[in-house]
Amino acid sequence: MPERIHLSRAHVSELEEKYVLEALRSGWVAPLGPMVDRFEAAIAEFVGVEHALALSSGTAALHLALLDIGAGPGRAVVLPSMTFAASANAVAYTGADLVLVDSGDDANVDVGLLLDTVRTLRSEGVDVAAVMTVDLMGRCCDYTALTVALAELDVPLIEDAAEALGATHRGRGAGSFGRSAALSFNGNKIMTTSGGGMLLSDDGELIARARYLSTQARQPVPWYEHTDIGYNYRLSNILAALGMAQLERLPSMIERRRAIRERYAVGLADVAGLTFLGRDQGGDAEDNHWLTAVLLDPATVTVTPTELMAGLDADGIEARHLWKPMHLQPVFAGSRAAVTGTSERLFSTGVTLPSGSELDEDAIDRVIASLRRHLGAS
Numbered sequence: 001m002p003e004r005i006h007l008s009r010a011h012v013s014e015l016e017e018k019y020v021l022e023a024l025r026s027g028w029v030a031p032l033g034p035m036v037d038r039f040e041a042a043i044a045e046f047v048g049v050e051h052a053l054a055l056s057s058g059t060a061a062l063h064l065a066l067l068d069i070g071a072g073p074g075r076a077v078v079l080p081s082m083t084f085a086a087s088a089n090a091v092a093y094t095g096a097d098l099v100l101v102d103s104g105d106d107a108n109v110d111v112g113l114l115l116d117t118v119r120t121l122r123s124e125g126v127d128v129a130a131v132m133t134v135d136l137m138g139r140c141c142d143y144t145a146l147t148v149a150l151a152e153l154d155v156p157l158i159e160d161a162a163e164a165l166g167a168t169h170r171g172r173g174a175g176s177f178g179r180s181a182a183l184s185f186n187g188n189k190i191m192t193t194s195g196g197g198m199l200l201s202d203d204g205e206l207i208a209r210a211r212y213l214s215t216q217a218r219q220p221v222p223w224y225e226h227t228d229i230g231y232n233y234r235l236s237n238i239l240a241a242l243g244m245a246q247l248e249r250l251p252s253m254i255e256r257r258r259a260i261r262e263r264y265a266v267g268l269a270d271v272a273g274l275t276f277l278g279r280d281q282g283g284d285a286e287d288n289h290w291l292t293a294v295l296l297d298p299a300t301v302t303v304t305p306t307e308l309m310a311g312l313d314a315d316g317i318e319a320r321h322l323w324k325p326m327h328l329q330p331v332f333a334g335s336r337a338a339v340t341g342t343s344e345r346l347f348s349t350g351v352t353l354p355s356g357s358e359l360d361e362d363a364i365d366r367v368i369a370s371l372r373r374h375l376g377a378s
């Protein structure tokens with residue numbers, strides 16, 4: 001039985017071993033240290049922002065971003081319905097109301113519908129604390145239209161760029177569009193610290209305040225003095241070392257994921273009723289190619305995503321559904337939602353394929369052969 005092919009596994013090399021060992025031997029075995037400082041500076045420079053705060057998760061970064069804009073009970077945060085639950089969970093932590101907005105064809109939020117929703121809420125007297133965008137599957141939203149309109153409406157933008165490090169929109173880095181932005185270095189993301197995240201902003205005071213809250217809100221006095229509720233959200237120096245090695249290798253890992261998508265596209269070009277998310281909706285040159293997903297047109301393709309995934313699984317290949325929209329999740333069923341049906345259609349027709357940068361040509365060719373067989377294309 002050949003080795004199982006996974007969706008997106010951590011891809012580490014001797015460089016990671018070297019840096020982690022160096023950090024261990026340096027004696028900085030704590031959630032602070034020189035590697036944390038270096039990692040923050042390096043990520044800020046890579047993305048193109050002034051300041052960065054290394055954290056224990058992307059979810060923690062979103063939570064701190066939401067606290068900064070004063071999200072809380074009686075206020076609303078508008079965000080895409082199609083996302084990973086962490087985006088919505090972070091809003092729920094603050095007690096703010098979620099307002100969910102449907103997707104456009106490329107799965108990212110429908111910008112027109114988002115702006116209409118904000119205007120409608122305003123006209124009803126709802127206090128809109130923020131809009132949170134998500135750069136889904138490593139593809140930036142259309143910030144050209146969005147940022148101008150939000151500035152006119154005077155609504156702050158929080159960017160959930162957890163999936164999109166290394167992607168750009170008109171040359172600008174994912175993570176640089178909001179008042180603040182969140183990155184994730186979870187094990188399945190395009191680069192990893194095994195678990196971790198980063199809050200980004202051009203606003204030094206915002207980052208200083210978040211840094212204070214992330215270390216249990218200690219007052220600068222010789223004893224433990226607290227005037228705010230704090231959190232334990234910092235990243236360890238050991239994991240920052242892992243992150244430094246991953247960041248050095250990130251351009252080559254993105255290149256590898258891009259080549260994998262290209263190989264799928266060539267190998268499946270003749271299969272009727274199959275399109276590539278992003279690539280076939282306006283091109284994907286600026287995406288980071290984190291995960292490659294295909295959409296199965298039910299008018300042409302006779303198998304469902306669930307059946308296809310079962311077939312792939314039997315061949316030792318892991319594949320997944322696209323994110324199930326939040327307005328269809330039992331836990332968020334009570335939230336207000338502006339729905340067109342697009343995200344539900346994407347969810348019911350999409351399959352995410354093995355995309356990890358550690359996969360070699362043989363592995364991708366095995367996936368292509370299995371897909372062709374189960375799609376009846378032989």
Ligand SMILES: *Cc1c(COP(=O)(O)O)cnc(C)c1O
Pocket residue numbers: 056057058059060083084086087134160162163183184185186195196197
């Ligand atoms: C992974 C992810 C997060 C959360 O990141 P963690 O580091 O796992 O907490 C948030 N939003 C999106 C869209 C994600 O994919």
